[in-house]
Amino acid sequence: KNEVEQSPQNLTAQEGEFITINCSYSVGISALHWLQQHPGGGIVSLFMLSSGKKKHGRLIATINIQEKHSSLHITASHPRDSAVYICAVDKNYQLIWGAGTKLIIKP
């Protein structure tokens, strides 16, 4: 079993829909990262969480340490949000990556 599980693997939605991507992990961590990777390969760090909730623009990330679960939400989704979203957990200076969620937002 992978130490970091993401769902769904693929998600296609219409512009304006509310998007939720989930991440569960099975190891002790010091932090959890949500990352965005665009088709060209570039990776952008969206959030780093160790507890609670963070918001940046239309993006919201939450984490429940007890349940070892995190969610990334996108409100009022837009085609430019189309990318692969990756959950990665920080375990002793090692990042363990989830498989990613490929998100396509159709206009």
Next chain:
Amino acid sequence: AAGVIQSPRHLIKEKRETATLKCYPIPRHDTVYWYQQGPGQDPQFLISFYEKMQSDKGSIPDRFSAQQFSDYHSELNMSSLELGDSALYFCASSSPLRDPKLFFGSGTQLSVL
């Protein structure tokens, strides 16, 4: 603002050759991570450094070595290259004690022919 700089952006090598990839972290970042992402695959953690010392090691082949220098830049040395080493190699930096948010370089695309 300065970002993580990786060089070269693209590199083409032949089998059994050697390659050196460089990563220049954001100023005052003391931690560097290296990742390998094969075509259509998840990034795989290779190795990390904190304060010029290796802090953790992942799925890095014995043919690869890496180090972090006194100016905190890092180099990934790859020898006896194989076709399967063709991948995008990412470097990320952070300063765990000040701001653990990760910043990624644009990657080096290595093609082994």
